[in-house]
Amino acid sequence: MNSSDFIHSVYIAGLAGGLLIGVAAAMFVLLNGRIAGISGILGGLLQADKGDKLWRVLFLLGMATAPFVYQITSDLPPVTIEAGTMQLIIAGLLVGLGTSFASGCTSGHGICGISRGSIRSIAATLTFMMAGFITVYLTRHLIGL
């Protein structure tokens, strides 16, 4: 493996991206005192009784700006979405409902919650990972969607 292969390795990319996500989550809790949980930030926008909308909008605007900032230096990595429209609609509903009931998703429970040492977040993460593994097994290897 030469150095360029090493830099382009998916493992290094994963680790580098993960460290950056960690820095973002660290900045948010240390400066704003908040959990960088995307489902919670989105969900809070939909609750009429919550007055704190501006920071949520700005956080999401920052996220939405990321692909454009990335494109300053290089092309966006390829994205392949295999799921069809119906599958995406059902999956979206399940993700919206599930993360709301569970008060968190991959970021809020999986990263921030585990970093905090929360038993609830560890249990939530194990549960959604297991459900993900089983769902992919069923759809890919048994039903063949």
Added chain:
Amino acid sequence: MLNLNAFVVGLLFGLGLIISGMTDPSKVIGFLDLAGAWDPSLAFVMGGAILIGTTAFTVAKKRQRSLLGAPMRLSSATGLDSRLLLGSLVFGIGWGMSGFCPGPAVVSAAAGQPKAWIFVASMLAGMALYSMIERRGK
């Protein structure tokens, strides 16, 4: 200042998701596909994030206020309940079906992927449905 930081954090978070490969649903499904050509690289994303996160949260837990003086809002909930576990189960099924979780879906939608728009619209409908169910229950 807090609002500016929210924007910066959102931007860095989004860049991290793109760099790590999390915004490609086929890669996420490759990570979840233990019985297929398993791609374990996404475990490094969580590992890297938790490595930094653990240090930050260790400091944060000891504080009443953030460095900018905002109240420290960490969840005080303890114990496992069916809402947490069933909700996570339902989320995991949707994640496995699509390869999308909320953050990467938002970034992909912003990058102009029409299929991500469908997913995000449906996810927001699911969150709105939750709010309706909660209001009715009160």
